[in-house]
Amino acid sequence: MIQKLSAWFEERMGWKPIWTALALRNIPKVNWLYTLGSATLLVTVNQILTGILLTIYYVPSPQDAYNSVAFITNEITAGWLIRGLHHWGASAMVVLAGLHMLRVVFHGAYKFPREITWFTGLGLLAVTMAFGFTGYLLPWDQKAYWATTVGTRMLEVTPVIGDWLLRIARGGEELSAVTLTRFYGTHVWVLPSVLLLLLGIHLFLVVRVGISAPPTPKETDEKPKVWFE
Amino acid sequence: MSTPRPDQENPEIVAGQRVLGVVPGKPPGGDRKVLSEQEPVMVWPHLLVRHGVAALVVIAVVLVLAIFFDAPLREIANPTLTPNPEKAPWYFAALQELLSMFHPLVAGVLVPGAIVLGLFALPYVDRTSTIEPRFRKVAVATFTIFMVVWIVLTVIGFAFRGPNWGWVWPWQEWYGEL
Secondary structure, eight states: OHHHHHHHHHHHHOOHHHHHHHHSOEEOOOOGGGGHHHHHHHHHHHHHHHHHHHHHHOOOSHHHHHHHHHHHHHTSTTHHHHHHHHHHHHHHHHHHHHHHHHHHHHTTTTSTTOHHHHHHHHHHHHHHHHHHHHHHHTTOBHHHHHHHHHHHHHHTTSTTTHHHHHHHHHTSSSOOHHHHHHHHHIIIIIHHHHHHHHHHHHHHHHHHTOOOOOOOOOSSOOOOOOTTO | OOOOOHHHHOHHHHHHHHHSOOOOOOOSSSOOOHHHHSOOEEIIIIIHHHHHHHHHHHHHHHHHHHHHSOOOOOSBOOTTOOOSSOOOOGGGHHHHHHHHHSOHIIIIIIHHHHHHHHHHHHHHHOOOSOOOGGGOHHHHHHHHHHHHHHHHHHHHHHHSBOGGGOBOOTTTOOOOOO
């Protein structure tokens, strides 16, 4: 049955070479630490799906934002669960991306020829933080409002352009309806676009260049040349 | 005689690997010749099965958290009522803690700037010809120290700070916000 179905699709889509190229590749023997990247990706998918569902009821204006989030939480079937998944998924995404970066650093996986994978990975980490920061404001409750006040105030310390950055982020001197729509637009349009672009390059390179091997002690114990000696 | 690996006898797989095979070039550091040294494995099933298991674990953890701990929703934002302490999201807690300790120029500009620059420069700073951590002691030690400091600052800023950013013991008063 499955074979028939796969043959039916193969005749119409010719997907087998793609599967072959993606999945029937040789890679070095790897361990569980190599799943941190895909785990981050999975949480990202969770954020996209639950995020799309949340936008159906969410309204980005100061009075309605709070009420719509309360409505999602209290009235809509499983709305509390969708919101919970999005809320906890956000923290999980930051944590998993951080752990993924740790693995890459300790394994030296950022070295040639994987520099671009590393740079796009850093970009993705920054995007993740920006997602968290802009999403934090959207419920427009006390916690959201004041955390964003504190967060945007940090921009002000930048020399020369600090004031300018602060006004760009807030859309004025203080947090207002403009800040909320700015954060919302950034959260649901700008950042996802950047995310998908960087993620596309990142994943393409993971396949194209291949993953690095876990560092294993060589049989000869000869010490390689190191730059700091 | 050892049996040939499946990829060696199947011309389709060989062709597929040529399409998405590694790009040419000579590594000054880094590693690309590993396949000949180690016993290689196939992405399917070796890695994909692990991805699947890890995915299930992550889904389970996030689902359990979402079911048992509701996403918080406080009272509606009130610009005239400043809470004490004002806390940034937890992943900025380290930065906020730094800002409370040092001049804003140091904590808000120099340190974050150095972190970003350092991370981007990493492939060019750590130019050892090996990926083994024991031969990359400077890179590994620097990063470990940075991570430990960052985690400690995050925990302090998140759980150990109360009104006026004063020290509180989290088991006595809790001000952490997720």
